Amino acid sequence: MSTPADSTTDFSAPSMNEGIAHVVSVEGSVAWLVPEQTGSCGGCAASGSCGAKGIGTLASRLEYRRFQINNEANLFVGERVVIGIPDNALIKASITAYAIPLATLLLAGALAQWRFGSDLATMAAMIAGLAVGLGFSRVGAGRLLMQGNLAPRFLRRARPGETCNQP
Amino acid sequence: MKEYVLLMVSAALVNNVILARFLGLCSFMGVTTRIDAATGMGMATTFVITVSSMADWAVQTYLLEPFSLGYLRTVTFILVIAAAVQFTEMTVKKVSPPLFQMLGIYLPLITTNCAVLGVALLLVEGRMSFISSTLFAFASSIGYSLVMVMFAGLRERLALVDVPRLFAGPPIGFIVASLLALAFMGFSGMSTS
Numbered sequence: 070m071s072t073p074a075d076s077t078t079d080f081s082a083p084s085m086n087e088g089i090a091h092v093v094s095v096e097g098s099v100a101w102l103v104p105e106q107t108g109s110c111g112g113c114a115a116s117g118s119c120g121a122k123g124i125g126t127l128a129s130r131l132e133y134r135r136f137q138i139n140n141e142a143n144l145f146v147g148e149r150v151v152i153g154i155p156d157n158a159l160i161k162a163s164i165t166a167y168a169i170p171l172a173t174l175l176l177a178g179a180l181a182q183w184r185f186g187s188d189l190a191t192m193a194a195m196i197a198g199l200a201v202g203l204g205f206s207r208v209g210a211g212r213l214l215m216q217g218n219l220a221p222r223f224l225r226r227a228r229p230g231e232t233c234n235q236p
Numbered sequence: 237m238k239e240y241v242l243l244m245v246s247a248a249l250v251n252n253v254i255l256a257r258f259l260g261l262c263s264f265m266g267v268t269t270r271i272d273a274a275t276g277m278g279m280a281t282t283f284v285i286t287v288s289s290m291a292d293w294a295v296q297t298y299l300l301e302p303f304s305l306g307y308l309r310t311v312t313f314i315l316v317i318a319a320a321v322q323f324t325e326m327t328v329k330k331v332s333p334p335l336f337q338m339l340g341i342y343l344p345l346i347t348t349n350c351a352v353l354g355v356a357l358l359l360v361e362g363r364m365s366f367i368s369s370t371l372f373a374f375a376s377s378i379g380y381s382l383v384m385v386m387f388a389g390l391r392e393r394l395a396l397v398d399v400p401r402l403f404a405g406p407p408i409g410f411i412v413a414s415l416l417a418l419a420f421m422g423f424s425g426m427s428t429s
Contacts, residue, residue: 086272136337154338159272162338163279166328171283175374178367188297188366195290195370203331210332219334 086156089227092148093135100140102152102221138223149227158218165209170202177201240371247372248379250424253351255383255417260351264384265409267345274388278381280324280342282374285352288313288320289373292356293366313356321347351380387416 090102144150177198181191213219253259260281267277292313300306325343329336346352355376359369390412399408 086270157272159276159338162335163276166332166335166339167279167283171286171374174286175370178370182367191367192290192294199287203327206335207331210335214332214334219332219338 086158087151087153087224088221089231090150090152090221092144092146092150095140095144095146098140099137100144101135101137102150103135104152105149136221138221142223142226144223144226149231151224151227151231152221153224154221155218161213161218162210165206165213169205169209170199173198173202173205240368243368244371244375244378245426247375248382249420250426251376252379252383252420252423253355253376254380255413255420256424257354259354260349260380263345263349263351264387264413265406267342268384268388268391271385271388271392274384275381276339277342277345278377278384280339281346281349281351282377282381284317284320284324284343284346285355285377285380286370286374287324288317288352289356289359290366290370291316291320293359293364293369296360297366309360310353310357313353317352317356318347351377383416383420387413390416 089105091105092100093103094101138152142150174195175198178191178195181194185191210219251257254261254264263277263281268274295312295316296309300309300312305312321343325336328339328343355373358376359372362369362372364372391409394408394412403411
């Protein structure tokens with residue numbers, strides 16, 4: 070994550086999806102966290118067994134998922150904290166990352182098919198549409214980031230034994 | 237135009253990937269505990285199915301068919317799907333690292349999703365043109381996402397109701413899934429006349 074999220078100690082946090090994370094390092098005013106594996110699928114851990122060494126391993130997957138927040142709450146390494154992201158953040162992120170490129174890809178393909186009626190032209194147009202859509206995605210993601218919609222926020226320290234399913 | 241619309245309605249509703257063809261059941265039960273998670277998984281899968289189907293069509297048409305390598309189809313398609321997932325992962329990471337951190341967890345799950353391979357094999361069997369196969373793949377994955385989100389909504393409501401202990405958790409989930417499949421069977425009676 071390129072910029073630290075604004076920390077907040079709002080304990081009510083009514084419109085947040087909450088999760089638990091471990092503090093893995095503290096660098097000055099910034100704390101690095103790794104989300105705790107939750108849920109029944111165990112996707113984080115399962116992905117560790119489906120790749121070669123280094124790529125797709127549990128360690129590399131957790132490394133990808135490391136994120137930082139401003140350490141205004143004086144967190145220390147090993148602490149468990151409750152973090153939150155705004156409601157609908159995942160849906161907005163999914164639309165930005167996947168729906169926009171897909172829409173431009175299909176639009177370009179439909180136009181090329183209507184104009185040229187050739188498979189090769191349609192294929193080329195779809196690839197070009199995908200590239201344009203990814204450009205739009207990048208702009209949209211930048212906007213979401215500026216609005217703070219992609220940044221997890223510190224809510225509170227987790228109580229002993231607290232999980233995101235059973236607060 | 238009408239044939240494209242019929243193709244898409246058929247792929248999304250009548251021959252729904254999950255409820256009619258019974259593909260992708262592992263993610264159907266595993267990632268439908270929350271609506272936003274199901275939406276994220278559905279959109280990621282839609283993207284990967286559409287892109288990998290385009291690549292699969294090209295490989296089938298320009299490589300496997302001309303050189304009579306049809307017996308390599310399944311293994312080639314698996315390779316193409318894995319490459320498409322890796323491409324998506326790298327692209328999302330490059331376009332926006334925060335987006336990747338939020339959505340990247342779903343991508344490895346898609347590699348082993350049989351719905352992706354199933355759709356690719358179906359469109360090859362259908363001997364469709366490029367645009368038809370792309371629309372078929374897109375509509376199939378929209379049907380997949382629709383069912384995922386519907387089922388996630390139902391499970392969120394089920395979590396709030398008083399279910400007998402014997403049926404609590406996955407058992408009531410399977411019962412609801414079967415009722416949903418019965419409801420989708422109603423689409424098979426649709427007529428174009």
